[in-house]
Amino acid sequence: MNPYNMYYDELVELIYKIPLGTQGWNKFATRLNQVLNLSLVHILALDFQKQAFSFSHSVGVITEEEIASTEVKYLHYSVEDDPRWGEFLRPERQGWYQCHHTVSDEFVAHSALYQNILLPIQVRYTAAHELILDDKLCVLLGVFTSIERQPLKKEDLDFLDQLIVHLKRVVAIQRHIYEFSTKAIMGYALIDKLSQPIMLLNLAGQVSHLNMAAKQLFDKNTILKIEDNKFILPEPYQSQLMENLKHIEYLFKSRQLLSEQILDDGCIKIIDENDEILYIFATLLISEQEMKAFGIRPSVMLTFYHPGYSSTVDAHLLHAAFNLSPAEAKVALSLLEGDLPKEIAQKHQVHLDTVRKQLHSIFKKTSTSRQAELVKLLLNLPRYNLNI
Known part of the structure; x- marks a missing residue:
């Protein structure tokens, strides 16, 4: 039996409260961080027509001010600067993308993105799953862990798979907020x-x-x-x-x-x-x-x-x-x-x-x-x- 199942009902209830107010994502992500011992939960959208990030919201163990500063720095890197995007967007990929399969410790040691942006906020390992992925828009859920925590294991991902079904429904309802809206x-x-x-x-x-x-x-x-x-x-x-x-x-x-x-x-x-x-x-x-x-x-x-x-x-x-x-x-x-x-x-x-x-x-x-x-x-x- 998955040890996380005891938190399932609580987290699903928080998911369906997301559209009801501006604190919905914060409450869900904060609790998910606590349950899985994560460093950060990130909802990120990439508008393919604009070739730019159109939405970004993070909740983590650091302060909101530190997150805001880090997000802005990251969002001004291009998609090409982050090797995780190429692997995540491979047409044949299915299920969860986990960066430790493709991003080596040697790469991390020489990467300005990791050294200046990610590692200082305890982000080394990434697991990401699409919530929307079509010709126009990609919305993903990223969950991040530290070097000490190590990558998510099968039981972690199995539990997250149960939540993804509900997250996809909520995100689809609110699709308009993830697209550029000039x-x-x-x-x-x-x-x-x-x-x-x-x-x-x-x-x-x-x-x-x-x-x-x-x-x-x-x-x-x-x-x-x-x-x-x-x-x-x-x-x-x-x-x-x-x-x-x-x-x-x-x-x-x-x-x-x-x-x-x-x-x-x-x-x-x-x-x-x-x-x-x-x-x-x-x-x-x-x-x-x-x-x-x-x-x-x-x-x-x-x-x-x-x-x-x-x-x-x-x-x-x-x-x-x-x-x-x-x-x-x-x-x-x-x-x-x-x-x-x-x-x-x-x-x-x-x-x-x-x-x-x-x-x-x-x-x-x-x-x-x-x-x-x-x-x-x-x-x-x-x-x-x-x-x-």
Whole structure:
């Protein structure tokens, strides 16, 4: 008799509670870690059409902050960097994939992935089983053990096989959360209506969408490139962009970043071949519904500003550059038109005190102190952090 059978009913009940709340996976994975003495339980999705990881959620013996940091580092390796993927995705493979059959101790000793990412979190041995595997999507359950624990044995895998049946049902019901969902986050039609050049990226740096203004900018500017569907900048800007994306994902996974928050260090300043300045602002882009979910890899919206190619200052650019609210943007744009605070209050049918409060907030966000200084700044948009 399998010694784990006493935990079967408890774990199955936790599995069917997974769709009921954001803590469902955490509770199931935590208990599975305890029962099997695992280092980590990982739900990971690979979107074959995007050739990128679309979902990742880990629960392990280390803290959530350590897991978030480790996940982000791992997710920025390519699929080709991890030899386990090739073996796992072999068409003839059936049942559980176990890495110790193909990943040698010698390989581990010389692998940056293992030495820098996996071994520090007590992950040496991997057992993985597909929950969804078709032409578009792979969702797998990975269970990981340490060098001390050694690989899972037959009785461990036999018990997990009993749970896999139920996990497949739950994952199939929630399939939509494991696929890239840029269209659900923000419709392309809305992006296309904005006059500023805008690009949507996933956090691997792959392009999801360009609006017409961005396409025109790319046609006219030789610095910005898209190669193999990946956004490319000259160095050192490319490294800065990728570090920004990693930082965004880490803050998001560790619950330190809010929807559509502007990052203090999310601006990249580039001097082009004509000594003109091009600015790129990075903004997290994810719906409130997905903020409450788990594992999803958010998209990032890049807003470009180049004095030679961009349209005039508008509310979207003010939000991207300074995080101005819609009401604050109206006040700032009215100042650019030469209106005084009293005239702005009358135009927008609000109290003068309201406009003054909005001005105070605008001064704070733009690091200015007087209306003349603010107008001068807006006429020479955009300002960027002095430490960049």
